[in-house]
Every structure is written in C-alpha cells, then in structure tokens.
Amino acid sequence: MKKPVLVALALAATAGVAHADILSLRVEGHAGGAGGTGLGGGQEASDAAFFKGATGATWGVLVGLEALFVEGWVEHHQYADQDDFLGTWTQFMVGLDLDYERFSGPANEEARKKGDPGKRTGYLEAGLGVGFGVGTGQQVDPPLDASEVTDRGFVAELRLGAGFYVANGLLGLGVAVPLSGGYFFKSGFANDESNQYWGAQGALLLVVRGKIKIK
Numbered sequence: 001m002k003k004p005v006l007v008a009l010a011l012a013a014t015a016g017v018a019h020a021d022i023l024s025l026r027v028e029g030h031a032g033g034a035g036g037t038g039l040g041g042g043q044e045a046s047d048a049a050f051f052k053g054a055t056g057a058t059w060g061v062l063v064g065l066e067a068l069f070v071e072g073w074v075e076h077h078q079y080a081d082q083d084d085f086l087g088t089w090t091q092f093m094v095g096l097d098l099d100y101e102r103f104s105g106p107a108n109e110e111a112r113k114k115g116d117p118g119k120r121t122g123y124l125e126a127g128l129g130v131g132f133g134v135g136t137g138q139q140v141d142p143p144l145d146a147s148e149v150t151d152r153g154f155v156a157e158l159r160l161g162a163g164f165y166v167a168n169g170l171l172g173l174g175v176a177v178p179l180s181g182g183y184f185f186k187s188g189f190a191n192d193e194s195n196q197y198w199g200a201q202g203a204l205l206l207v208v209r210g211k212i213k214i215k
Contacts, residue, residue: 021066023215026073028062030176034079034203041197045186050135050151051201054089056081058203064097071097071127078139087137091155095129099211120169125161125176130154133182153184153199163207172209177202 036051057080064073072094079086102122135151163174181200 021213021215022068023213024066025212025214026062026064026066026071026209027212028207028209029060030062030077030205030207031059032057032203032205034058034077034201036199036201039181039198039200041183042186042192042194045184045195046197046199048186049197049199050087050089050137050184051199053137054079054086054135054201056086058205066097069096069098071095071129073129085139087135087150088140089133089135091131091133091157093129093131093155093157095127095131095157097127097129098125100124120165122164123162123172123174125159127159128157129159130156150187151184153182155180155182161207163209170210172207172211174207174209176205176207178205 033056034051035055036049038046038049038052040046058077060075060077062073062075064071066072072092074090074092076088076090078088100123101120104119104121131154133153133155134149136148137150138148140148157178157180159176159178161174161176163172165172179200179202181198184197184199186195186197
C-alpha cells in the first residue's frame, strides 16, 4: 500500500471515531420550536392531540445515563406561543445512542504513543428510543398529581444532531432534530377508545450539552 494512502487512513482514524464510553452522564439544555398533530383514533381526542395544541416555542432539559451505546434518559419540555403558556411534556426513555466525535489529534508525539486522540472538537449524533410520557395543559404545580395530567402515552423517538465543542472540549453547542410519534390517552377511562389517539411531533432545538465520562 502506498504511503499517501496510509497517511490518509491515519488522518481519518484520528479525525473522528464512533464513540461510546463504558458509562457516561449527559446533561442538556434545549430551546427552539416544535409542532405536532393528531393522526387518528378517537376523533375528538385526535383533534385535541397534545402536540397539536403545544405548537410553538419550547425549552427544557434532558438528563441521561449511557452504558456503551444504550442510554436511559428523562426529558422535560415546556411550550408556549406569543399569547399563552401551552403545557409541559415529560418523557422517560431508553434506547440506542451513537456519537461520532471529532478530535483535534494528539498534542505531541508522546501523547500519540499513549493513544490520546486530543481534545474533542465536534460531534454527530443519532439516537432511537422508546418510552412513556405525560403531558399537562398548564404549568405544573409540584408535586405533579393525576389531576394535572391531560395526556399520557407510549412514545418512539428518532433524534439526529450535530455540534461543536468549546471550553477545551467540555461543553457542546449544537442543534438537534427529534421526531417522535406514539399512542396516547386523554384524561378519562383508559378503556374508552374515544379518549385514545395516534400523534406525532417534530422539533428543531438549539442544544447546550455536557457529557461527563464516569468510567
């Protein structure tokens, strides 16, 4: 194999790797816009789908614990438009998360020999998860009780994201596009099909994140 090819392969290997810590903690802050709709089921319930009513600005937090490529996370978002507060959505998820991270390369020959890839400079993210969520049509008055919950349901979510690192690779700034759908229940009797509906949501989020390697 010719030397230029070897050099190109070496550069590609150090430029970016699919990354999975044995155990890591992820904390994110989100802000952006979201919109959704009902997709069928009980007609009145579908017309009053939570994510259809929660179309507007959104902000929130995500806290996740990842072991290799498997992650469990809790995510809470609030929604508002220019006139009113629209509600909150909290979901408890588990799934697969893959980060493709770029590094600056080793700082010197000694670092290269130790296998140090350098500081993180950027990332691409793809994730898929399933879980359960609850929504409220008003601001939550802690502690949350059943009377505040207007919607609940089973959710599947695909998430794509990208960004860059600052603060010597400790803090990530980027964007994320989560797309989710599921089967939901309005308040009422669980076996009443008129209270059940299919729904979907999409969002565009600005993300500030910290990812801490525990092990």
